Amino acid sequence: MEQRMVTEQGREIAYHHTDGTGPTVVFLGGFKSDMEGTKALFLEEWARGQGRAFIRFDYSGHGVSGGEFTDGCIGDWFEDACAIIGLIKGSVVLVGSSMGGWISLLVARAMPDKVAGLVGIAAAPDFTEDGFWAGFDEVMRAKLMREGRVALPSDYGEPYIITKRLIEDGRDRLVLRDPLEVPCAVRLVQGTADTSVPVAWGTRLLEHLRCEDARLTLVKGADHSFSAPDCLPVIEQALAEVLAAADR
Template identity: 70%
Template sequence: MVDTLVTSQGREIAYHLTVGRGPTVVFLGGFKSDMTGTKAVFLENWAVETGRAFLRFDYSGHGESSGAFEDGCIGDWYEDACAALSLIDGPVVLVGSSMGGWISLLVARAMPERVVGLVGIAAAPDFTEDGFWAGFDAAQRAELEREGRVALPSEYGDPYIITKRLIEEGRERLVLRSALRLNFTVRFLLGTADTSVSVEVALRLLDHADSPDMRLTLVDGADHSFSSDVCLPMVVAAIDDVSAPAAGGEGG
């Protein structure tokens, strides 16, 4: 059963919360994905089997939440994530996939007292600027300025409609241009066959962020979905890894 919450901005956010022991694992999905994806469901099943608290949700304009995808932007989806976190008390472990990795970093920067660990799966910080905008040619930039949107082909289905608001508002949310202090254990996972996030992006993030214990694992042949039978257990292992210091601090 899916529940809903209403954000302070009036958006209805669909979510599913599994009660269990903490720290609560919060899954933040990717651009135009939803909480019924392979990783989210796999992790929820793992949480049920192991007694862990777990939260998955849909950003506005995604899945079962209200709103149109094309109306959204990074700031909206960050606000949605913060609203989802208000559902739970105590420490959290953030697990962010692709865009969710960027949102996770924004959440961690805003509420460091809540976050005790972070797992980034093919994390894509600043992709609206360094991916979309940087990749636009002159004609696409002119179309974006003139029409307020531009369509990009997607290997995952319908074309992505990239709006001027997505690009411009995204510039207010960049995390690779200023200090990024993460006072907890961090694990980044990336496949070498990922055509959406390059190893260079992952290394830039690794070099830029400041954490007492931060590692990047490259998985040969894994793609951007990172959802194979080999990859999914690695996500669980990373969650256990970043959760261990918090569990130790709570007396096990």
């Protein structure tokens, strides 16, 4: 059943909570995605079968939560995630897809005692800077600074509207420029045919993490969605490994 909460910042967030044992698994979706996606629903069903507590939610401006997408930024969505996690008693294991991988790392950095494990699915830390901004030519950069937004083609429907606020706030949230301590098990999974997040980003993150138990699994031919039938069991295995490490 859908539930709603209002964050300290006044944003209304929709979420689904499945009762079960802890640590609670929290699914954090990607940029302009929602909690009704294949991976979120697959993991919810898996958690229900395991008797494991689980939460999926929509960031503000995403899905059925309140707000406009173009008003948001990484910091807002990080705060939304923290608000959802604040509802949970005990520890959590984060499963972050694409942008959700970045937000998961921000959460793990901000509350290391709360996060017992992390799974990144095509994790995209720092993508506003290393993806969007780095890919803009001088004309597009000037337009963004002058008009406050630019439109980018998307493989997933209508164009992405990239705002000046998204870029500038992202620079305050970067995780790959300074040491990144993550004192829990981390599993990263990604496809070699991912055209949104290069495989090199996955290896860079793996090497950058200060973590005693971190692994990267690549699936040949898998795309950025990582939702094909042969990808979902890879996510399941990664999550099982992280939960086993958390339970030890």
